[in-house]
Amino acid sequence: MIVFYSSWLCSLSYWILLITGLSYPRNAQSIHLPPPTPIRNYEFNLTLNSLNPDCSNYTNTDTLLINGLMPGPTITASTGDRILVHFRNQLPLSIPANGNLTRHGSANLDANAATLHFHGIHQHGSVKSDGVPFLTQDPVAPGGGHYLYDFWVGEQSGTFYYHAHVGLQDFFGAFIVYESDQVDPGLKQPHQKLSLKSGNDTITYDDERTLILSEWYHRNRSDLENLIIGPDYSHIPDADSILINGKAIQNQHAGHDHHSSSCGGYHIINVKPHHTYRLRVIGATTYRTLGFAVAHHRLTIIEVDGYLVTPYETNYLEVTPGQRFSVLLEANQRAMDYAIGTNRRYVTDNSLLDAAKVSNGWAILNYENRNNLTTATNRSSLHVLPRDRPNFPANDTPPWIWDKLTPAGNNDHHMGILDKEPARTILLNTTSGREIRDGKSVQRFYTNNVSFDTPASSILGQILSGTRPVSRYSVPQLMVTNKTTSQFGQGYDADLKTYPLEHMEIVDFVIQNTHTPGLPCHVHPWHSHGHSHWVIAYGPGSYNDTQHGHIRNVPAPLLKDTSTVYPMLEPPSTADRDNKIYQQTSSQNGTRGCGWSKIRIIADNPGIWALHCHIAPHMLQGMMIVLEESAGLIRSHSHLVKLVHHSI
Structure with missing residues (x-):
C-alpha cells in the first residue's frame, strides 16, 4: 500500500x-x-x-x-x-x-x-x-x-x-x-486529546478503535451463490461464525490449543483506565442485523453513517449490513477484562428463535497496565471469554432508538429541504416469489413487479459512448403519471429499466415491505448510492398515500445512507387501528403489507445510482432499483475529478 x-x-x-x-x-x-x-x-x-x-x-x-x-x-x-x-x-x-x-x-x-x-x-x-x-x-x-x-x-x-x-x-x-x-x-502528541467539533459543542476523547463486524460461512462462495439463486433455495442460512475484526472462536468450549499459531483467538481492544475512546463500529455483514454491546459499559452515539448526531447514550447498538456508528466508551470500570458481544436481531424462524439469536461474535475489552501487565501479552487469554458479558433485550422493538437521535449542530439547510413538498412520491412495493429461469424454479425479489437483472453492458458506459437507448418517456411524463394514479410502479421507465430523476428535484421513496400471511415478514436495510437520505416517516402494514402521505412521525430526521424497513405488522387492537398510520390492505397476489419507510433525497448528483437492500442474497435475488439521475448532465459530471487533477 x-x-x-x-x-x-x-x-x-x-x-x-x-x-x-x-x-x-x-x-x-x-x-x-x-x-x-x-x-x-x-x-x-x-x-x-x-x-x-x-x-x-x-x-x-x-x-x-x-x-x-x-x-x-x-x-x-x-x-x-x-x-x-x-x-x-x-x-x-x-x-x-x-x-x-x-x-x-x-x-x-x-x-x-x-x-x-x-x-x-x-x-x-x-x-x-x-x-x-x-x-x-x-x-x-x-x-x-x-x-x-x-x-x-x-x-x-x-x-x-x-x-x-x-x-x-x-x-x-x-x-x-x-x-x-x-x-x-x-x-x-502523547497525552493530547482528540477534539471533535459537533455543532456548538466540542467532543473530546483520548483515542479511537475500529471494530468491523462480518460473517463467516463454512462453505465456499460458489456453493452459497448456487443455493441463493438456485432451485434448492428455501431460506438464507446463518453464518457459522460472526467475526469481529476478522476473528472469532466458533465453539469456545472445544478446548483449543492456546499455543497454536493457527488459532488467533478473540480480537482484543486495549484501553487505559479513565480514558475515553471513540469506537467506530462497521456493519460489514452480508445478512444479519446484529446487536452490539460491551459488558458494564454504556455507549454514547456521536456519529451515524458519516454524520454527527447529538450525543445519545444507549446500552447497545443495532447494526444492520452497511450501517456504521461512532460511539464514545469511557473506560471507567474496574480494571479487568470485559466481553464485547453481538447477537442476532430480527430472527424470524420461530422454531429456531432462541438458538438463532445466539452469536459467537465476541471480542475482549482489556484494561491495560493493571499490575503492570496486559492480558494481550498472555496468549491463553485470547481464547477465554471474560465472565462479564453484555445482555441484550429479548424482544425486537422497531424502530429501535432512531426516533430519539437528532442531528448535531445547525440543521437549517436540511430543514429547507425537509420542509418542502416533494416533486413526487415514488412507491417501491417489494414482493418475493418463485419464477422459472433456465428451466428451474428459483426465488426472486421484485420491486413494483420487476426483479432487477444486470444489463449486458455498463449503463454509464452506454451514456459515455452515446449508445444509450432513447426512451419513449420523458421524466415530466413519468411525474404526471405518478401524481394521477394510485398504481404502484409509476416513475419507472420500462425502456431504460431505471427510475429517471430530474436535476435538483426532491423525491420521496416509500419502501414497502410485504409478506404472505402465515410466513414471516423480514427486515430490509436499504442503501442509497450517490446520496445520503432522510427517513421522514414510517409505519406498519401498507402505505396509502391518501391516508399516510402527510404523516411526518420522525421528529428530527437524520441524514443516512443505510436505513431499515422494519417488519411491522398491523396492530391487533381497535384503538391502534384508529391511529392514522395504520391501514390494512393486501395486493392482488395475496401478499400483505408489513411495514414501510419513507425516505427523501434531493437529486443533486448526476449519475447512475443503485438503491437496494443491503442483505447481499436479497440483492442477488433482484431486490434493487437504479436511479438514472440528471441524464443530460452525467457525461460532463463524470469527468470532473480528472478535469481538476489532470496530472494523473
Whole structure:
C-alpha cells in the first residue's frame, strides 16, 4: 500500500478551471470546484488464500483477501482529500466446466470478476468510481485486470468502508475520513486529546478503535451463490461464525490449543483506565442485523453513517449490513477484562428463535497496565471469554432508538429541504416469489413487479459512448403519471429499466415491505448510492398515500445512507387501528403489507445510482432499483475529478 501527497500537481489545473467558471452541483445550489487538496494513493491487490479465522475444523481455501488481509487495509483520509485506489484483480480465471461461470442477470460474468464499492461515499463528479457492476463499470477481470478508482471525499467525513459488489464476494475494509487534523490520532502528541467539533459543542476523547463486524460461512462462495439463486433455495442460512475484526472462536468450549499459531483467538481492544475512546463500529455483514454491546459499559452515539448526531447514550447498538456508528466508551470500570458481544436481531424462524439469536461474535475489552501487565501479552487469554458479558433485550422493538437521535449542530439547510413538498412520491412495493429461469424454479425479489437483472453492458458506459437507448418517456411524463394514479410502479421507465430523476428535484421513496400471511415478514436495510437520505416517516402494514402521505412521525430526521424497513405488522387492537398510520390492505397476489419507510433525497448528483437492500442474497435475488439521475448532465459530471487533477 502506497500513500503520497501531490497537491501541487493539482494547482495549475484547479486555477484554470476556476478562471473558466466550471462548477458542479452540491446540495441545493452550484458551487465552485474545491481547491486542490492532498492525493492519497492506495494499491489494492485481490488474491485468494486459505483462512480459518474462527478456530474451527473448517479452512476456506478460497478466501478473498486485499493485500493478503481480511479485513483489508484501512483507507484513511481527511475531508476534501482525493483518493486513488489502484485495484488489481489477481484472482485466477474460473473454470466454466466446474460451474464457476456465474450468470449475473443478462451478462455472463466470470465468478472471479470483481468490483470495489466505497460504501457511503457520494462520488460527486466521479460516478465511474462507485463500483457497481454493469451500472457504473464493467467488472475487473481476473488474471491481472486493473481499475483505477479516482474520487474526492468532498465535504464528507466520518466512518465508511469499502466492500465487494459482485455476487456474494466478501472482501472489505474500513474507510475513515477525519473531520480535521484535531481528530486524526496519527497526528496527535502523547497525552493530547482528540477534539471533535459537533455543532456548538466540542467532543473530546483520548483515542479511537475500529471494530468491523462480518460473517463467516463454512462453505465456499460458489456453493452459497448456487443455493441463493438456485432451485434448492428455501431460506438464507446463518453464518457459522460472526467475526469481529476478522476473528472469532466458533465453539469456545472445544478446548483449543492456546499455543497454536493457527488459532488467533478473540480480537482484543486495549484501553487505559479513565480514558475515553471513540469506537467506530462497521456493519460489514452480508445478512444479519446484529446487536452490539460491551459488558458494564454504556455507549454514547456521536456519529451515524458519516454524520454527527447529538450525543445519545444507549446500552447497545443495532447494526444492520452497511450501517456504521461512532460511539464514545469511557473506560471507567474496574480494571479487568470485559466481553464485547453481538447477537442476532430480527430472527424470524420461530422454531429456531432462541438458538438463532445466539452469536459467537465476541471480542475482549482489556484494561491495560493493571499490575503492570496486559492480558494481550498472555496468549491463553485470547481464547477465554471474560465472565462479564453484555445482555441484550429479548424482544425486537422497531424502530429501535432512531426516533430519539437528532442531528448535531445547525440543521437549517436540511430543514429547507425537509420542509418542502416533494416533486413526487415514488412507491417501491417489494414482493418475493418463485419464477422459472433456465428451466428451474428459483426465488426472486421484485420491486413494483420487476426483479432487477444486470444489463449486458455498463449503463454509464452506454451514456459515455452515446449508445444509450432513447426512451419513449420523458421524466415530466413519468411525474404526471405518478401524481394521477394510485398504481404502484409509476416513475419507472420500462425502456431504460431505471427510475429517471430530474436535476435538483426532491423525491420521496416509500419502501414497502410485504409478506404472505402465515410466513414471516423480514427486515430490509436499504442503501442509497450517490446520496445520503432522510427517513421522514414510517409505519406498519401498507402505505396509502391518501391516508399516510402527510404523516411526518420522525421528529428530527437524520441524514443516512443505510436505513431499515422494519417488519411491522398491523396492530391487533381497535384503538391502534384508529391511529392514522395504520391501514390494512393486501395486493392482488395475496401478499400483505408489513411495514414501510419513507425516505427523501434531493437529486443533486448526476449519475447512475443503485438503491437496494443491503442483505447481499436479497440483492442477488433482484431486490434493487437504479436511479438514472440528471441524464443530460452525467457525461460532463463524470469527468470532473480528472478535469481538476489532470496530472494523473
